[in-house]
Amino acid sequence: INSKKECQVxxxxxxxxxxxxxxxxxxxxxxxxxxxxxxxxxxxxxxxCMRFMEKSKRQQEDxxxxxxxxxxxxxLDVISIPDSHGHIDPSLRPIWDLAFLGSSYVMWEKTTQxxxxxxxxxxSVKQWKTDEDAIDFDYTVLLHEFSTQEIIPCxxxxxxxxxxxxxxxxxxxxxxxxxxxxxxxGSAAAPTMGLTNY
Amino acid sequence: MQGLxxxxxxxxxxLGKEDFVGHQVLRISVADExxxxxxxxxxxxxxxxxxFWRGPAQPGSPVDVRVPFPSxxxxxxxxxxxxIEYTIMIEDVQSLLDExxxxxxxFQARAASTDTFNYATYHTLDEIYGFMDMLVAxxxxxxxxxxxxxxxxxxxxYVLKFSTGGNNRPAIWIDTGIHSREWVTQASGIWFAKKxxxxxxxxxxxxxxxxxxxxxxxxxxxxxxFAFTHSKNRLWRKTRSITAGSSCVGVDPNRNxxxxxxxxxxSSNPCSETYHGxxxxxxxxxxxxxxxxxxxxxxxxxxxxxSYSQLLLYPYGYTTDPAKDxxxxxxxxxxxxxxxxxxxxxxxxxxxxxxxIYRASGGTIDWTYNQGIKYSYTFELRDTGRYGFLLPAxxxxxxxxxxxxxxxxxxxHTLKHPY
Numbered sequence: 001i002n003s004k005k006e007c008q009v010x011x012x013x014x015x016x017x018x019x020x021x022x023x024x025x026x027x028x029x030x031x032x033x034x035x036x037x038x039x040x041x042x043x044x045x046x047x048x049c050m051r052f053m054e055k056s057k058r059q060q061e062d063x064x065x066x067x068x069x070x071x072x073x074x075x076l077d078v079i080s081i082p083d084s085h086g087h088i089d090p091s092l093r094p095i096w097d098l099a100f101l102g103s104s105y106v107m108w109e110k111t112t113q114x115x116x117x118x119x120x121x122x123x124s125v126k127q128w129k130t131d132e133d134a135i136d137f138d139y140t141v142l143l144h145e146f147s148t149q150e151i152i153p154c155x156x157x158x159x160x161x162x163x164x165x166x167x168x169x170x171x172x173x174x175x176x177x178x179x180x181x182x183x184x185x186g187s188a189a190a191p192t193m194g195l196t197n198y
Numbered sequence: 199m200q201g202l203x204x205x206x207x208x209x210x211x212x213l214g215k216e217d218f219v220g221h222q223v224l225r226i227s228v229a230d231e232x233x234x235x236x237x238x239x240x241x242x243x244x245x246x247x248x249x250f251w252r253g254p255a256q257p258g259s260p261v262d263v264r265v266p267f268p269s270x271x272x273x274x275x276x277x278x279x280x281x282i283e284y285t286i287m288i289e290d291v292q293s294l295l296d297e298x299x300x301x302x303x304x305f306q307a308r309a310a311s312t313d314t315f316n317y318a319t320y321h322t323l324d325e326i327y328g329f330m331d332m333l334v335a336x337x338x339x340x341x342x343x344x345x346x347x348x349x350x351x352x353x354x355x356y357v358l359k360f361s362t363g364g365n366n367r368p369a370i371w372i373d374t375g376i377h378s379r380e381w382v383t384q385a386s387g388i389w390f391a392k393k394x395x396x397x398x399x400x401x402x403x404x405x406x407x408x409x410x411x412x413x414x415x416x417x418x419x420x421x422x423x424f425a426f427t428h429s430k431n432r433l434w435r436k437t438r439s440i441t442a443g444s445s446c447v448g449v450d451p452n453r454n455x456x457x458x459x460x461x462x463x464x465s466s467n468p469c470s471e472t473y474h475g476x477x478x479x480x481x482x483x484x485x486x487x488x489x490x491x492x493x494x495x496x497x498x499x500x501x502x503x504x505s506y507s508q509l510l511l512y513p514y515g516y517t518t519d520p521a522k523d524x525x526x527x528x529x530x531x532x533x534x535x536x537x538x539x540x541x542x543x544x545x546x547x548x549x550x551x552x553x554x555i556y557r558a559s560g561g562t563i564d565w566t567y568n569q570g571i572k573y574s575y576t577f578e579l580r581d582t583g584r585y586g587f588l589l590p591a592x593x594x595x596x597x598x599x600x601x602x603x604x605x606x607x608x609x610x611h612t613l614k615h616p617y
Contacts, residue, residue, distance in 0.1 A: 084381075084432045085320050086590035118583040120433060142433065144586055146507075147556050149450075149471040151433050 007036040007113040036113040062162035070130040081122040102158040103141050105168045120144040134161035220267030223288035230257050319591045337395045347486025350439040353421040360413040369412040370499045377435045378423030380505040382589045387417035389598035437481050444468035449475035454484045457564035458516025463557035474560050499573035499612040500566040508546045509578040513567040515551030515558035534604040541600040
């Protein structure tokens with residue numbers, strides 16, 4: 001690998017069941033190769049997992065989570081998760097997790113071998129619509145980029161239904177020029193993530 | 199709902215000096231329309247002075263009523279005679295009010311001593327400054343407070359000095375909170391201060407250190423920034439100095455030191471989080487430490503604490519040239535992180551700044567190292583990005599505890615390797 005033009009990162013990590021049950025085996029093992037080319041973002045990712053949940057079971061679990069989320073109290077007046085003290089109300093946890101899911105797509109679109117992102121905070125919820133067939137979630141997050149230490153506010157709009165690929169649109173504020181992009185997860189390059197295995 | 203009613207009762211009690219001793223709140227289960235009727239009749243009996251929190255509505259809906267002590271027997275007999283079921287929700291309204299009042303005021307009240315101070319929560323600048331004064335008052339022989347300067351906005355900059363005597367003994371410097379949003383660091387600083395007063399005379403290895411060396415601890419190294427994280431922006435990093443010609447505020451205090459100042463690894467854009475400032479030591483928060491270190495002249499270890507990413511770093515950040523003492527610094531770092539991991543298994547990586555994290559110029563420990571302070575280290579505490587700067591308060595004490603083990607390792611080595 002030509003280290004000027006290409007960069008490969010090999011990872012090993014474990015996954016955990018989103019809602020672990022008593023006595024159930026908790027950890028799945030995964031390995032991944034993340035491939036950066038020409039210092040560009042949107043690295044190619046190859047993931048292999050052992051003990052991955054069977055597809056039908058995954059779908060079932062996704063659907064249960066989806067139903068649970070649909071019943072959540074409207075979080076429109078919520079700001080800052082976690083709060084200044086790092087606290088997340090347990091009832092709001094699924095909202096943070098869903099926000100993280102959308103943010104992870106945005107972060108993948110921006111990550112290069114030199115730019116690394118973290119989701120610092122869910123700063124506000126603009127819209128949380130569950131009356132139709134999908135969860136329509138419009139929110140802002142603060143991303144923290146490590147090498148520049150900058151905090152980047154991003155407005156994200158995601159639409160989630162368990163049987164369809166996640167739809168993410170976003171707009172991040174930049175110090176130079178604002179970026180704008182949209183995307184649909186679930187294409188061949190990016191693996192679709194079931195929330196239960198997140 | 200009950201909380202609101204209790205509160206208004208409390209307010210009434212406090213303001214109107216009403217007394218609720220012996221009052222009970224009953225929950226009445228009305229089984230049918232007839233029973234609903236009967237309870238409604240009770241409502242009309244003014245002399246009973248009943249206070250319905252949840253009035254009679256329909257069968258199945260509970261009825262909640264506060265009954266003054268003198269009316270209790272009459273009401274209970276009435277209900278029992280008519281076969282109406284009830285339970286006692288609140289046995290004594292006054293004692294509940296008293297308890298709540300205690301809690302309310304306790305929550306706001308300051309700790310009276312460093313023993314009752316809550317180390318497992320994040321504090322304001324005032325609370326931290328109050329803590330310092332208490333600690334000095336409780337251990338006047340060991341601890342003193344020095345003011346080394348003033349911030350851009352005029353706040354005092356304090357350093358705690360821990361000393362068992364001597365005259366300008368070789369010293370260890372520890373600072374936390376230079377980047378204001380890294381709240382676990384100031385919180386850990388408070389814990390370290392208390393720990394020092396607890397361990398001296400109790401822990402032989404630590405006592406040996408403090409018997410020969412002084413410790414300087416600057417808990418809030420960036421007070422203006424810290425106040426700003428409480429009042430306006432929790433994720434503020436820099437100082438709050440105004441830059442002429444720019445609408446952006448603040449300089450990165452960890453790019454403002456005179457070591458590779460202005461080189462690659464800092465920004466010349468005032469709006470950037472890593473803006474180095476117009477010149478080295480432009481920030482009083484930095485200059486105060488520089489002046490202190492130079493005039494003291496006998497500091498042997500300098501440790502600057504940040505968060506997050508779980509790293510222990512040594513110079514350099516502004517150049518790939520290895521530090522002269524690289525081998526020893528690396529070896530000591532390894533021992534320190536091993537000690538740290540021994541408590542909760544928290545894994546830290548270690549190395550030079552430029553290799554382990556990123557190129558950074560004008561950094562604190564590059565300057566202190568170039569001044570001849572060999573044991574110059576920077577910590578990046580928990581976590582690795584899940585909560586980042588917004589680390590849950592429940593992790594403050596474990597973080598401080600494990601970090602202390604690493605600090606002790608470094609201090610111990612400094613004691614045993616005088617130079």
